[in-house]
Amino acid sequence: MKNSVLLGTLAFAGLAAAGASAATLDDVKARGTLNCGVTTGVPGFAEPDANGVWQGFDVAVCRAVAAAVLGDADAVTFVPTTGKTRFTALASGEIDMLARNTTWTFSRDTDLKFDFVGVNYYDGQGFMVPADLGVSSATELDGATVCIQTGTTTELNLADYFRVNGMSYEPVPIETGAEAVQQYLAGACDVYTTDRSALAAQRAGFENPDDSILLPEVVSKEPLGPLVRHGDSEWADIVRWTLNALISAEELGVTQANVEEMGSAAGDNPEVNRLLGTEGELGAMIGLDASWAKNAIAAVGNYGEVFDTNIGEGTAIGLARGLNAQYTDGGLIYSPPFR
The missing domain is CATH 3.40.190.10 (Periplasmic binding protein-like II)
Structure with missing residues (x-):
């Protein structure tokens, strides 16, 4: 983050x-x-x-x-x-x-x-969503609730991406990756966004990893x-x-x-x-x-x-x-x- x-x-x-x-x-x-x-x-x-x-x-x-x-x-x-x-x-x-x-x-x-x-x-910032949300692109996320670590460039990149694409979202603020996973799996947000490597790492630990997908968009440079x-x-x-x-x-x-x-x-x-x-x-x-x-x-x-x-x-x-x-x-x- x-x-x-x-x-x-x-x-x-x-x-x-x-x-x-x-x-x-x-x-x-x-x-x-x-x-x-x-x-x-x-x-x-x-x-x-x-x-x-x-x-x-x-x-x-x-x-x-x-x-x-x-x-x-x-x-x-x-x-x-x-x-x-x-x-x-x-x-x-x-x-x-x-x-x-x-x-x-x-x-x-x-x-x-x-x-x-x-x-x-x-790395680059990406998006993880439940498979049953039925979306295949981040451009379909207008109006979504998004788990996001506040005070980060992830937060700024998210705002930029939604602004450029004319979409709105509702942030669900979190402090740590563990909290983000907890909130995401509990259904408190439709989307979890962070570095794609972290999304892949955290999804690997899910009880049912295939129930979540990483969308194809990479919306930032994260060296x-x-x-x-x-x-x-x-x-x-x-x-x-x-x-x-x-x-x-x-x-x-x-x-x-x-x-x-x-x-x-x-x-x-x-x-x-x-x-x-x-x-x-x-x-x-x-x-x-x-x-x-x-x-x-x-x-x-x-x-x-x-x-x-x-x-x-x-x-x-x-x-x-x-x-x-x-x-x-x-x-x-x-x-x-x-x-």
Whole structure:
């Protein structure tokens, strides 16, 4: 979800935090744990399992950063955040990074004083309706009641779409994805709208998933990715290049199964060598040891493995790679070179 409220207040908070947070790496090392903000729960992306252990596509980014910085993917304190609390938690320093379904926008990057370090999922806003509603297009939703998280870009996109198409709707305000699902299944709204990935994830958990359908329209661009506070470029570099390491690993054929062997000695591919620390001094450039990227990949796998394990077509959520395929396969996933 994508919060756009309290811009002025949070901008001030972001500025204040930026001045005090220019040593996030030192703080994380001294604390011995990474404080990572996640969603309150979206299947496949971030939710605790039956034993209370957090799992998911976004969770893997947190664990990869912890492995890169601390050498331990379990050295993470997960802080659940809602659409309204996530930015305050980051600006105040309660969390070191935010890795949840948060859209990179102009105002968040500038007015709120955050740095998005990359995109780990290219998404778009969609609509889910009961199959027995009898509609096949969002253009047929005039007069519908819509479950919508208030204070978000989802809310703004919804208003824009209905305005452009000359339709009206009645909003049913909700705070969290769990509340949205509860209200939707109870019949409190005709439509539930959010990122299509979240709709697919939540529908997969329904008792009767086939009773709901995702309409074909995609009404926005939602580049989702991890973010940090302005004012600490070293920390932003670490989070950015940890994500890039997972992306490059897939492109270069480095996997969770072979990373230890490939990282034990320099091989024939110079970029693999630089990535895994057997050649060059890339780790030292960001204040980490030579095995930082190797540790991250060993902990969670490469980008493709993280995708397939948590949300891919072989899971209950069943998302195709689509735009999130590597650029070599026609997608948008692409890392700058490690050199």
